[in-house]
Amino acid sequence: MDSLSPLTATGQTLSLHDVVSSDSPLIVHIDFKSPYAFLAIEPTRQMLKSLGVVADWRPFVLNIGSYLGTAKLAKGGKVAAQSRTQEQWSDVKYAYFDCRRYANLADLTIRGTVKIWNTNLPAIGMWWIKLHEDLNAQNQTDGLLQRYMDAIYLPFWRREFDAEDLDTVFNTLVQIGAPTEGFKAFAEGEGRAYNDAVQEQTFNSGVYGVPTYQLPEYPGPDGRASQFFGREHLPRIAWMLEGKVGGENSEDKAPDVAYELPSDIEAGALEKCASEPGIVQKQTGLPVYFDFKSPNSYLALPGLLSARDEGIALQWHPFDHKPLKKPAQQQPEEDRGTRHRRIRGEYIAGDLQRYAPHALHDPYLATDCDAANMGLLWLQEHAPTLVDNYVERVFLALWRDEIDIQSPEVIADLLDAVMGETAFDTGAFDTGARDAYVQGAGLQALAQAYDRAREQGVSYAPTFYLGSEPFQGRAQLPLILARLRAGV
Numbered sequence: 001m002d003s004l005s006p007l008t009a010t011g012q013t014l015s016l017h018d019v020v021s022s023d024s025p026l027i028v029h030i031d032f033k034s035p036y037a038f039l040a041i042e043p044t045r046q047m048l049k050s051l052g053v054v055a056d057w058r059p060f061v062l063n064i065g066s067y068l069g070t071a072k073l074a075k076g077g078k079v080a081a082q083s084r085t086q087e088q089w090s091d092v093k094y095a096y097f098d099c100r101r102y103a104n105l106a107d108l109t110i111r112g113t114v115k116i117w118n119t120n121l122p123a124i125g126m127w128w129i130k131l132h133e134d135l136n137a138q139n140q141t142d143g144l145l146q147r148y149m150d151a152i153y154l155p156f157w158r159r160e161f162d163a164e165d166l167d168t169v170f171n172t173l174v175q176i177g178a179p180t181e182g183f184k185a186f187a188e189g190e191g192r193a194y195n196d197a198v199q200e201q202t203f204n205s206g207v208y209g210v211p212t213y214q215l216p217e218y219p220g221p222d223g224r225a226s227q228f229f230g231r232e233h234l235p236r237i238a239w240m241l242e243g244k245v246g247g248e249n250s251e252d253k254a255p256d257v258a259y260e261l262p263s264d265i266e267a268g269a270l271e272k273c274a275s276e277p278g279i280v281q282k283q284t285g286l287p288v289y290f291d292f293k294s295p296n297s298y299l300a301l302p303g304l305l306s307a308r309d310e311g312i313a314l315q316w317h318p319f320d321h322k323p324l325k326k327p328a329q330q331q332p333e334e335d336r337g338t339r340h341r342r343i344r345g346e347y348i349a350g351d352l353q354r355y356a357p358h359a360l361h362d363p364y365l366a367t368d369c370d371a372a373n374m375g376l377l378w379l380q381e382h383a384p385t386l387v388d389n390y391v392e393r394v395f396l397a398l399w400r401d402e403i404d405i406q407s408p409e410v411i412a413d414l415l416d417a418v419m420g421e422t423a424f425d426t427g428a429f430d431t432g433a434r435d436a437y438v439q440g441a442g443l444q445a446l447a448q449a450y451d452r453a454r455e456q457g458v459s460y461a462p463t464f465y466l467g468s469e470p471f472q473g474r475a476q477l478p479l480i481l482a483r484l485r486a487g488v
Contacts (some may be wrong), residue, residue, distance in 0.1 A: 040231035059123030232475035281487035285313030300474035
C-alpha cells in the first residue's frame with residue numbers, strides 16, 4: 001500500500017504519507033453513513049468560520065458490522081436479517097433516538113437506514129474533489145467539497161441517495177459542477193486503491209469512529225496528533241486552536257465536553273426536539289442515574305452541581321454500572337472488530353484523563369459501591385437536603401483522595417462529616433440506626449433502586465431524564481438545562 005504513487009491533479013497532491021499530517025491545523029474525518037458526523041458538519045463549519053481556520057476534510061469509511069453487528073430491514077421496517085446482540089441493538093436504538101432530537105433541533109431529517117451502507121464510493125468522490133480543489137476552496141461555502149458533502153448528506157438521510165451506485169455519485173459531481181472526465185475510471189482503479197490504503201492507515205493511526213478531529217500541531221502523550229472523537233469536543237478543540245493551554249492555576253480553564261446550542265435558541269426549536277412536549281414543565285428536578293465508580297459520572301459532577309446552583313434540584317438514583325473495560329494488549333493477529341475495540345478503549349482512557357481535574361489513578365475501578373449507595377438512600381430518607389453534599393464527598397473520596405469507599409466505616413465517617421456541617425441534631429441519626437438500616441431495610445431499598453434503573457432501561461452512567469426521555473453523558477447538559485428553563 002505504501003508503494004502507491006501519490007495522486008496528482010491540477011496542482012493538488014494526495015499522498016499516503018499525509019494520513020497523520022496536514023497543511024491544516026485541523027483534520028476532520030467524516031463518513032456519510034454516520035448520523036453523528038452529519039450532525040457535526042454545521043457546528044464544525046461555524047467553529048472554523050469563527051476562528052478563521054481552514055480544515056482538511058477527509059472521508060473515513062466505518063466498518064460497522066465488525067464492532068456493532070449487522071442488520072437489514074425488509075419492506076415495512078421489520079428486521080430481515082441481523083447479527084446483533086441485545087446490547088448492540090440498545091446502543092443503536094439510543095443512537096438514532098439521540099441523533100433525531102438534535103436533527104429536529106436543527107431542522108434536519110434523519111431516517112434510519114435500511115441496511116449498513118458501503119460508503120467507499122462517496123469517499124472516493126471526496127478524494128476526487130480534493131484533487132481538483134485546494135484546501136482554502138474546500139472550506140468555502142460555495143466550494144465543490146462543501147457542496148458535495150451537502151449534496152450527499154441531505155438526501156442520504158432522507159433515504160434518497162444510493163451510496164453504492166457509481167452513477168449516483170457521478171451525477172452528484174455533475175450536479176455541483178465538479179470535473180467528471182475520468183472519474184469513473186478513477187473510482188474503479190487508482191482512486192479505489194488509494195482510498196482502500198488510506199482507510200487502513202487512518203484506522204491504524206487510531207481513528208475508529210466519526211466525526212474524529214485531529215490536531216497535527218498539538219501532539220498527544222504518544223507523539224501523535226491530538227485526537228477527539230465526537231462533536232461534543234468542539235469547545236475544547238476551538239480553545240486549543242486559539243492557542244490556549246490553560247493549567248491548574250490558569251484563569252483560562254479548558255472547557256468541558258458539550259453539545260453546544262446556539263445562544264439565540266428559542267423555546268419553539270427546543271420543543272421540536274422533545275419527545276414529550278410540555279412534560280418537563282411539570283418536572284421539578286433532574287433525575288440522575290449514576291455510579292460512584294463510573295469516571296464519567298465523576299466528571300459530570302461539576303456540571304451537575306452548577307445546574308443545582310441555578311435552581312435545578314438533582315434527584316440522585318444509584319445504578320450498578322459495569323466497570324470500564326481495560327483494553328486488551330495488541331496482538332500480532334487481530335481481526336477488525338478486536339482492533340476497533342482496543343483502539344476505542346485506549347482512546348476512552350486517554351480522553352477521561354484529558355478532561356479530569358487531576359490524574360485518575362485507575363479509570364477501570366471495580367469498586368463495590370453498595371455501602372456508599374445505601375448511605376445515599378438513608379440520607380434521602382432522613383436528611384434529603386444533605387444529599388448533594390454527600391454525593392460530592394463520596395466522589396472526591398474515591399477519585400481524588402483514593403479512599404476505599406467499600407468500607408462501611410468510611411461511609412459512616414462521610415455521613416458524620418456531612419451532618420456535622422449542618423444544624424441537624426446529629427443525635428437523631430445515631431450510628432446504631434444507620435447500622436441497622438445497612439443490615440436490613442437498606443439492602444432491600446438498594447435492590448429496589450437497582451431494579452428501577454434496569455426497568456427504566458438505564459445502561460450508561462450518567463444518564464439523565466426529562467420525563468421518560470433519556471440523555472446519556474454530561475455533554476447533554478446544555479440541551480437538558482435549556483429545555484428545563486424553557487419548560488419543554
